[in-house]
Amino acid sequence: MCFDIDVNGILTVTARDQATGNANGIAISNVKRMLSQAEVSRMLEEAKKLKLEDEEHKKRFQAKNSLEDYVYNARAATRKLTSKLGTADAKKIESEIESAMEWLDDHKNAELYVIENKRKELEDIWEPILTKLL
Structure with a gap:
């Protein structure tokens, strides 16, 4: 998984399944330039879940x-x-x-x-x- 935040505050998350080589990404931006605590928490939980799945695939x-x-x-x-x-x-x-x-x-x-x-x-x-x- 790769997380990137550019100067405009846009978060880009890219994930690649090492077993299959499939990749997917998403860009997350917020007009207010801030994410709510709930959004940040959700994103962190999702990242943890994806990391565990990647470890199992590996x-x-x-x-x-x-x-x-x-x-x-x-x-x-x-x-x-x-x-x-x-x-x-x-x-x-x-x-x-x-x-x-x-x-x-x-x-x-x-x-x-x-x-x-x-x-x-x-x-x-x-x-x-x-x-x-x-």
Whole structure:
């Protein structure tokens, strides 16, 4: 969020959603050159609310990126270790990775806890296998 007050007392508020890149702004001016205490309080409360929403979007975005990185790193490790896995196990893990990638595509707007649960689920499945191979 960006707040700017020019020399004429016009307040310009601009907000950008980091996850989607969407931006919106509003210019607030007062003919009397002053805002009432109620207006100032309302604006401050709205700014606090938007800040909290931005923080939640940021956490969700970071969790989603972390999950994507985990899936792609697991895929790379699996491909490198295919000879140690054997064909059946390699196909099974590759199938699970493809399923995880499809899940990511189908759940682009999933809530933070859903993304975190999916990561935990995949770690519980893959970590024992990958640890044995390394």
